[in-house]
Amino acid sequence: GGTISAVDFATERRYDLLTINGVEYHGDASHKPRDVIPSGTIKWKADISNQEKGWKLCSNLAAPGPAPAPQTPVPTPAPTILTVPTPLPTPNSTAAPTPPTTPPAGGAWRVTSGTCTIDRQGCALSPNFPAEYGNRQTCVIKVYGAMREVNTVAFETERNYDFLMVNGNKYHGDSTHSPQTFTPTEDIKWFADRSEAKKGWKLCVTTGPSPTPTTPAPTTAATPAPTLAPTLAPTTAPTPAPTMTPTPAPTMTPTPAPTLKAPPAASTTMLTTTVQGPLTPSPPPGAGVAGPPGPLGPPGLPGPPGPPGPA
DSSP, rough: OOOOEEEEEEEEEETEEEETTTTEOOOOOOOOOBBBBBOOEEEEEOOOOOOOOOOEEOOOOOOOOOOOOOSSSSOOOHHHHHHOOOOOOOOOOOOOOOBBOTTTSSSSEEEESSOOEEEETTOOOTTTTTTTTOOOOOOEEESOOOOEEEEEEEEEEOTSEEEETTTTTEOOOSSSOOEEEEOOOOOOEOOOOOOOOOOOOEEEESSOOOOOOOOOOOOOOOOOOOOOOOOOOOOOOOOOOOOOOOOOOOOOOOOOOOOOOOHHHOOSSSOOOOOOOOOOOOOOOOOOOOOOOOOOOOOOOOOOOOOOOOO
């Protein structure tokens, strides 16, 4: 196939790059590509400052062949100009795209552009981590599906110039200005300028089950409180009146009538006559109990003297 060379070439040295067959060309015309047979895609990348004239690539045409020696006087034929077409860029392989890396905790992310990487543990790394990243680097990490929280394991960038974009916010500087712990809701982007590289960053998904969509809890109708039956007051049985046992009438024991003794006899022998008071008739049958006897009456008169004793 044909070769190509740069007719004009002037770019910002080390920052505005023309890449042919994996070789980077930059600077003045002394560093331009010459007689290169292109075998892949030609790439051009310029940074955000210091513009130069640029470059122009042309296919090298085959030199015209010498005129044949005339053997007979015939007209000299015009030289044949061979036109070498500029080779078209080789199309990329049609193999199936690399599936996104699925972190252990669920969700998925994949580097879709740039030189950031994702390691075997599913952690996203800045270029060359843990070594310093390069200048003028960018990358995009596409986030697929719902992911768990992401922890910032390491973070050190050039403050105010090298940015990590997370959920629309810019993070730069030391670890105190890192995104700490976050849940990515959009693609993560990285931008580094043309000077002062740092260690970079490492992002890892937290361990645990994959998040699941939150299903609203069904609304449960309130259960009415049960109606309590009124408690009836206890019925008190009437206390029966006590049965009074009749007290028996006391039994009166009759007091016996005292025995009256006659006064002592005088020196003379005298007949002693015991005079009793009037007899109390026995009560008729059915009559009440007789009361006690009354008091003793006064003594009787002395009797007449007795007969004289023997001489």
